[in-house]
Amino acid sequence: MVQKDIKAILENLEEEKEKHSKKEDNKVFDPSESPTLSLYEEVNSAIVVGCLLKGEDSSEVEADLKELGSLLFTLGIKVCGSFIQKVEKFSSKSLIGTGKIQEILKEALDKKVGMIVFDKELSPVQTRYLEDNLKLRVLDRTGIILEIFAKHAGTNQAKTQVELSQLEYMLPRMSGAWTHFQRQQGGVNLRGMGEKQIEIDRRRARDRIAKLKKQLVQFDKEKSIQKKSRKDELKVALVGYTNSGKTTLMNALTNEHLMAKDILFATLDTSVRVIDPKTRPKILLSDTVGFIKNLPHSLIESFKSTLQEVRDADLLLHVVDISSSNFKEQMEITNKVLEEIGATEIPVIYVFNKIDLIEDDPFLPKIMAKSYPKSVCTSATDQSLAHRVRETIYEFFTNDMITQKIRVNLKEQKILSLIYRLCMILGSECSEDGSCIYEIRTTKKSYQKIKPFIEEV
Numbered sequence: 001m002v003q004k005d006i007k008a009i010l011e012n013l014e015e016e017k018e019k020h021s022k023k024e025d026n027k028v029f030d031p032s033e034s035p036t037l038s039l040y041e042e043v044n045s046a047i048v049v050g051c052l053l054k055g056e057d058s059s060e061v062e063a064d065l066k067e068l069g070s071l072l073f074t075l076g077i078k079v080c081g082s083f084i085q086k087v088e089k090f091s092s093k094s095l096i097g098t099g100k101i102q103e104i105l106k107e108a109l110d111k112k113v114g115m116i117v118f119d120k121e122l123s124p125v126q127t128r129y130l131e132d133n134l135k136l137r138v139l140d141r142t143g144i145i146l147e148i149f150a151k152h153a154g155t156n157q158a159k160t161q162v163e164l165s166q167l168e169y170m171l172p173r174m175s176g177a178w179t180h181f182q183r184q185q186g187g188v189n190l191r192g193m194g195e196k197q198i199e200i201d202r203r204r205a206r207d208r209i210a211k212l213k214k215q216l217v218q219f220d221k222e223k224s225i226q227k228k229s230r231k232d233e234l235k236v237a238l239v240g241y242t243n244s245g246k247t248t249l250m251n252a253l254t255n256e257h258l259m260a261k262d263i264l265f266a267t268l269d270t271s272v273r274v275i276d277p278k279t280r281p282k283i284l285l286s287d288t289v290g291f292i293k294n295l296p297h298s299l300i301e302s303f304k305s306t307l308q309e310v311r312d313a314d315l316l317l318h319v320v321d322i323s324s325s326n327f328k329e330q331m332e333i334t335n336k337v338l339e340e341i342g343a344t345e346i347p348v349i350y351v352f353n354k355i356d357l358i359e360d361d362p363f364l365p366k367i368m369a370k371s372y373p374k375s376v377c378t379s380a381t382d383q384s385l386a387h388r389v390r391e392t393i394y395e396f397f398t399n400d401m402i403t404q405k406i407r408v409n410l411k412e413q414k415i416l417s418l419i420y421r422l423c424m425i426l427g428s429e430c431s432e433d434g435s436c437i438y439e440i441r442t443t444k445k446s447y448q449k450i451k452p453f454i455e456e457v
């Protein structure tokens, strides 16, 4: 990871602050000027630590650690060791017992790793205590997810959203980070200055948070203008756990070449494409950020406007990687996030993906199809199977469609263009009096829009 150290970040914040104090406040802020916020320098190996509470299933903790390993891999960090600590009760100061901390320290020294990552949310106090005792960088899952989001944010909106979450995460932890800096500088006499500096930096961070929030409101406004222009189209949103194959499916259904990668959170921004330009109304498919276990709440909050596409959809395609051993848990987590963003009223079709990878379990697709009648099994990497999803989408909307004969006066150009935009024309017959009888097929909702202007025959 190429990241700036804490000193650079703070200097950046200082510059940033100066720039903004000179600018007029109502000027739109440009996120490309924002500092990359990262508390952590270049690290390429880590030890991961999971906690097993009494009564918890150890295989679940193991699977979580494996997932944490994939998250780290996404950042280019190799896992060199892992610990699972049985815990009766978490310590508010050190999370786990001091004996275990010593054991981890020994392994870290042996293997020369640069970082310890806990698969458990750490409080700022715990982070500070562990960093002081392990003399290494200590992160939790949230910190790692935030790092990945920061690395992959492409658009100004995503960058703003991630920076906001990072700052909110960093704010209470600032003193810990500052201690790092002090240690690098050495010398006890720096302490007083450091503490004063922390206060200044906290204030800067708070100012910046306010600014970023303002900017997000601005993005929201722009989005709602875009939304208005799409109100007549049928909207389908791909949702699902990260790496389940959403982007691959999007590419297969729209012949696009968006980045689909075997890394977590390759997609952060929403992209919207037309499935088939010939259908009326048009069907738009949107691909967006995936979900994961323990997704930091601040991220969900700040990504709410990106996830607006999900809330506005007429249909959700919930993509599930059934080759994953914990796909059921992944489905639950996705459903929980959907609940959190207020998208539970929207009809869902489950897309059980990656069936090419479960050849050793040929009954699984059949079992899933039986348990979930509104579902389709597919393999997004296989065009000949991906078309099943397209047909399922068509079928869903066709069920809600009506066929009707209508009469329109050809002079009514505006009404004609509305009909052509919203309806499939199945047949037409024009008479000499300047009127035409069309046989149309469209959704009930779209039909209501044209009904006041036509005569049914």
Ligand SMILES: Nc1nc2c(ncn2[C@@H]2O[C@H](COP(=O)(O)OP(=O)(O)O)[C@@H](O)[C@H]2O)c(=O)[nH]1
Pocket: 240, 241, 242, 243, 244, 245, 246, 247, 248, 249, 259, 260, 261, 262, 263, 265, 266, 267, 290, 353, 354, 355, 356, 357, 378, 379, 380, 381, 382
């Ligand atoms: N074997 C197999 N791999 C798939 C399938 N669908 C997606 N993948 C792979 O899974 C990885 C994640 O896919 P991606 O579309 O980026 O997932 P997303 O995070 O849900 O958007 C990529 O390496 C894809 O090539 C599938 O049906 N079969």
Ligand SMILES: [Mg+2]
Pocket: 246, 247, 248, 259, 260, 266, 267, 288, 290
């Ligand atoms: Mg994706």
